[in-house]
Amino acid sequence: MLGWFKKKKLPKDADAVASQPVEEDVQVPETAEQEAAKSILHEDVGVLFKRLTKGLAQTRGNLVERVDELFLGKKSIDPELLDDLEEILITADLGVETTMDLVEDARAKVARNELADPQALKSVLKQRITDFLTSSDKPAELVMPDKGPFVIMVVGVNGVGKTTTIGKMAHKFVNAGQKVALVAGDTFRAAAVEQLKVWGQRINVPVIAQDTGADPASVIFDGMEYAVKRNFDVVIIDTAGRLHTKVNLMEELKKIKRVIAKKISNAPHEIMLVIDATTGQNGISQAREFSKTVDITGLTLTKLDGTAKGGIVVNICREFDIPIRFIGIGEQVDDLRDFDPQEFAEALFGGHESR
């Protein structure tokens, strides 16, 4: 597994921590809880790999198993087989361009007599898909600043899994011994604040919130102040996914970013876009749209457990030079996995290496 974040270089100023007044409503993670949660870290890597493989079952069925069926018993690669392959790749949401790239490359290799049979073609497909997945040269892990809280702003359209991802991500940080606070910046949707508070209680971290309808900029300002004063290591900010118009949403995100930067000059350190994998190509349009407004530094793809459209992961890696940090493979607290391209490819293609 990957190391999923790089720790701060400097040790925290112990005196500063000690001198901070601790208010009664501040719930800091208890050691016993942390200890219990840490055991998850020691879970057998083989077990985790099996869960990933299980989560990707539908995508595998729609992609790799259909390719296997197509190739079964065929001795040679003819034009019709390549046409059928093209259709499979498109329906598995690899996207038109990625599909064309793969199929044209296969055609060229066949023409040069470089592919003896469909099995050789399958190996090439697997290799090229793995190459797309590993193509980003940006760091896959979250890089924390040397000083001050690490601020993560989470964006994405309604229902993609932002709040759930925040809960799961916070849990990971808590397990890694970090002091985490959540900020309920989605003041637009009625249940959003409540939902984040429930996550906060579940993983025992404070949630800075105001009522529904409050100005998100004001909540976020409070949150930043709270975290800086009390020496929090990580602040994760939830944001609204839909306002009256797209323009409104994008303007609001810019404003939120400014408010954060006012408090900590180089923050947010991470702007994470959450994409629902079940929406297939729509997710690609969302990534384009959000990238126009804010500088997206990382992606999380959710709901890979409930979709046959997992090919979108390949498409995203190929199209955007934005690292995928995490993938969501379920609704539970530990269903957020570090995205390891190699492991993903193995799980997809049914490799037997248990990493």
Ligand SMILES: Nc1nc2c(ncn2[C@@H]2O[C@H](COP(=O)(O)OP(=O)(O)O)[C@@H](O)[C@H]2O)c(=O)[nH]1
């Ligand atoms: N199966 C599955 N469901 C998920 C995953 N991530 C989020 N969800 C569900 O998607 C729904 C919307 O999530 P939510 O976090 O409220 O989305 P938000 O509107 O972007 O904040 C909830 O029912 C979540 O439990 C995932 O990885 N797998």
Ligand SMILES: [Mg+2]
């Ligand atoms: Mg939400």
